Amino acid sequence: KRLILIGPPGSGKGTQSPIIKDEYCLCHLATGDMLRSAVAAKTPLGIKAKETMEKGELVSDDLVVGIIDEAMQKPSCQKGFILDGFPRTVAQAEKLDKMLEKQKTKIDKVLDFAIDDSVLEERITGRWIHASSGRTYHTKFAPPKVHGVDDVTGEPLMQRKDDTAKVLKSRLEAFHRLTEPVIDYYKKKGVVARLPAEKPPKDVAVEVQKVLSS
Numbered sequence: 001k002r003l004i005l006i007g008p009p010g011s012g013k014g015t016q017s018p019i020i021k022d023e024y025c026l027c028h029l030a031t032g033d034m035l036r037s038a039v040a041a042k043t044p045l046g047i048k049a050k051e052t053m054e055k056g057e058l059v060s061d062d063l064v065v066g067i068i069d070e071a072m073q074k075p076s077c078q079k080g081f082i083l084d085g086f087p088r089t090v091a092q093a094e095k096l097d098k099m100l101e102k103q104k105t106k107i108d109k110v111l112d113f114a115i116d117d118s119v120l121e122e123r124i125t126g127r128w129i130h131a132s133s134g135r136t137y138h139t140k141f142a143p144p145k146v147h148g149v150d151d152v153t154g155e156p157l158m159q160r161k162d163d164t165a166k167v168l169k170s171r172l173e174a175f176h177r178l179t180e181p182v183i184d185y186y187k188k189k190g191v192v193a194r195l196p197a198e199k200p201p202k203d204v205a206v207e208v209q210k211v212l213s214s
């Protein structure tokens with residue numbers, strides 16, 4: 001399967017991705033995660049992206065298209081993939097279409113994580129992540145077994161620099177202005193499935209299952 005997950009910050013893309021990935025043996029390509037590791041490793045790409053990400057704005061289309069183009073070549077992505085956080089502008093969607101045309105494939109489904117903005121601040125400010133795996137926790141909705149510690153590795157958890165109420169405002173603004181048109185772009189192709197993303201994580205997982213098995 002070739003899937004795209006679209007939704008505002010905190011809508012649950014990163015939470016549902018590992019579940020879908022394991023069920024269908026897909027590769028999980030999250031541009032945000034890839035950019036964050038580039039920032040942490042201080043690569044030239046990371047140095048370019050850092051400030052923009054901390055302000056909650058989108059990094060340039062060319063930068064992320066380059067990352068995705070390279071990542072999709074991996075053998076593990078040939079059977080199928082989950083794109084989480086990409087494409088986020090219509091220009092990125094058009095570039096992706098061109099890449100897929102070359103490989104004579106296309107997107108099977110776009111999962112639209114539909115949720116009201118008002119719920120997102122609590123989700124974002126309570127999030128803790130395990131940086132190297134991308135595993136995600138929430139102080140209230142998905143607490144780790146031991147406070148501040150990853151369940152699997154025992155390593156410390158951290159908070160994202162852009163997970164503040166203030167930066168969330170810019171991220172949401174970017175979502176509504178630049179990313180919502182991407183949903184319409186795929187609606188015209190008839191591949192969009194709307195998910196009720198306000199439900200608890202387990203219920204959202206059931207909805208995802210329904211969409212993917214239909």
Ligand code: AP5
Binds near residue numbers: 032
């Ligand atoms: P990115 O990392 O993609 O961030 P985002 O889109 O803002 O999305 P999030 O990761 O915040 O939300 P999520 O939907 O994954 O939520 P999660 O499942 O973790 O991008 C970061 C930055 O990188 C961008 O701002 C931009 O600068 C740059 N960038 C990335 N891609 C780009 C691109 N293509 N073009 C240009 N720039 C790009 O859940 C959130 C919290 O809620 C967690 O704590 C979780 O435990 C909890 N939770 C999840 N589901 C539920 C539920 N159902 N009920 C209750 N709590 C829940």
Ligand code: ZN
Binds near residue numbers: 013014015030032
């Ligand atoms: Zn995410």
